[in-house]
Amino acid sequence: MERFFFTSLVSYVTNVNYPYVDINATVAEAGKQMSLKNYSACVVIGYGRPMGIITDKDLRKKVVAKSLDYSTPVSDIMSAPVYTVEDDATCFEAIVKMISLGVNHLVVTSNDAVFGVIDSESLMNLQTSSPLSFAKEIEMQNSVDKLAELSGKIISISSTMYRDGLRAENITKIISELNDRVLRRIIDLGIEKYGKPPVNFCWIAMGSEGRKEQTFKTDQDNGIIYEDLDDSKDKKEVSEYFSQLAIFVNDSLVKCGFPPCPGNYMAKNPEWCQPLSKWKKYFDKFFSTPTNEAVLKGQIIFDFRGVYGERMLASELRSYVNSIKNKSLFINFMARGFVNYGSPLNFFGSFITEKDENEDDLFDIKKRVLAPLVGILRLFAIEEGLRSVSTMERVNDLIKIRHKVVLEYHREIEQAFNFLLDLRMKNQIIQYVSGKEVNNLIKITNLSSIENRNLKLACQLLEKLQDTLKRRYGL
Incomplete structure (x- = not known):
């Protein structure tokens, strides 16, 4: 059934x-x-x-x-x-x-x-274990502790969906929607605790959460955009309110199994809890003075989407980002980074791996191939001023505008991206069921011959895209 x-x-x-x-x-x-x-x-x-x-x-x-x-x-x-x-x-x-x-x-x-x-x-x-009924359960919870207990079941639901034949691309959509429900309920609880917000705001998700491409609970990447303040508003009072709310929400998400971001890209960091005008200045700076730090920050927060509150604030920020003209230095800097990233394959065409304590060869599927593939497509999206955030939406939008590179490779990109998501999710489900740490490390000897071949094809596609970047941007 x-x-x-x-x-x-x-x-x-x-x-x-x-x-x-x-x-x-x-x-x-x-x-x-x-x-x-x-x-x-x-x-x-x-x-x-x-x-x-x-x-x-x-x-x-x-x-x-x-x-x-x-x-x-x-x-x-x-x-x-x-x-x-x-x-x-x-x-x-x-x-x-x-x-x-x-x-x-x-x-x-x-x-x-x-x-x-x-x-x-x-x-x-x-369906006996419907994500719909699970979503309704989330709405009924009145404490963070109960939400945390419920949130822990999302992995189990995901595992069931994967076992029953659903593609990882679709499972990530369900996971993202359920995670969004948990987040929105936590924010509701925070507002009940601290009172009505002094001005309109929008909670934004960034990174893989923003792209709706989470497999299992990845690190938090989020922020708060609030309205620009006029003279009638006490700026300190507004800042303190959103600081309290952000701390409550970020800490509650940790209780629900979402680890804090190692790079501190979270709303409780004052840098990422700012009025709209400040967010606009961030992107102005990223694009005008691209440094390694600026490119890193820009790539993470560029994949933002509104999740709660006045989403027009996120929409206005997206429009502003797309209207910025002087992006060429930033794009060139990004392209250079992906070229210098290197190939996931060595000189002999074998996977570049690392050894674990058992001397097994482990391949980091996210670091070596998935992240740079997603990043190159993000680069094209920034260059073309697209509003889409998820990777495959970007691919489809780039096809619509006849983007030369994506038109040439779009079938390979779609196949590689979906395969990488499937392989990553399969690996993480095996780790979860076995009681091991859930990560992105694939044991090469566990791959079937078809998986080995498809992973190598995905790596070779990345190499072709890197070569294209060299020619396209004169690197």
């Missing part, structure tokens, strides 16, 4: 006999349709397309609890816009979307026409 869940189409569990009303209908009419068809949601149709949706929760909270007149138009209480999924999408894709959006219903469309409605309960019934 688990394997079927991941591959079956949403049309399999879609309610095609769904309740619906016209945009001009009343709340009473919507409730009557839901009762007649015994379903928890009603689609509101207008101009031949879905305009909104009304759920049992809407009726309870917006109508009954407020003693609203039943003749109220449905347009006054419906949730809009409508979130949709195509009928040929998989149940897995629907789950990711529901978790990401925090909704329990999706309108299923077929060629832009309404096909039916799918709900979280139907999806959970398909």
Whole structure:
């Protein structure tokens, strides 16, 4: 049943006999349709397309609890816009979307026409250990200790999904969404403790967390962007509030199994808890005076995305970064770093490894090949001013704008990236199940002949991209 869940189409569990009303209908009419068809949601149709949706929760909270007149138009209480999924999408894709959006219903469309409605309960019934039910559990926790207990189960869920045939690329999306849920609940608890924020802010995730490419619990990389302050705000008071909140959140994440960042790229570090104008100055400095430290910092925080709060602050920062013109020195400096990084293969075409205490050859899959591959694609994204953050989204966007290098190698890049993620996750699951430290070190002798060949192809692709950088940037 688990394997079927991941591959079956949403049309399999879609309610095609769904309740619906016209945009001009009343709340009473919507409730009557839901009762007649015994379903928890009603689609509101207008101009031949879905305009909104009304759920049992809407009726309870917006109508009954407020003693609203039943003749109220449905347009006054419906949730809009409508979130949709195509009928040929998989149940897995629907789950990711529901978790990401925090909704329990999706309108299923077929060629832009309404096909039916799918709900979280139907999806959970398909799967015995649903990530959806786990996400709902996270929302119910009222203490960091309980969140920490629950968070520890994410690895187990990931292991189950991998065992049941789901690709690592998709598992990382689920892991990221669940981790985001844990983070947002911790921030809620922090706000309950310290009070309402004095100004709007956005909590941002950076690095692999920002790209939604976490396998298991990686180091924290995060920050806070808050509104620029006018004279009516006490700057010290605002700074102290966000400092307290950041310390609470970062320390709580450690309790939940997310190690602190060795480089201190965390919101509790005052450097990464600043108003928007300060963040803009950081990028100005990175691009205008590229040093080794600037390039390192720039690469980590460039992969940022808003996770909580006023996400327009993160969006405005992204727009500003893309508008900066003098990036050529920074890009050239980055390219030089990836060229000087060296090959993951030695002169004889064998993997460059390190020995463990048993004299086994260990290959660092992240350091040697995955990180530089991701980094080169980040370089192209910076150069082209792309807004996308995840690696494969960047590849797709670079293809759309006819980027010469990515057009030439995109199939190899996609195959190599997905293979590296799969191999890394498989290795970490084996380490986790065996009670060993979870890391990125692959024992070469444990590789099958096909894995050995594919890993070598990924390394050779990196070499080709490094050679391309030499020619492209005159290195």
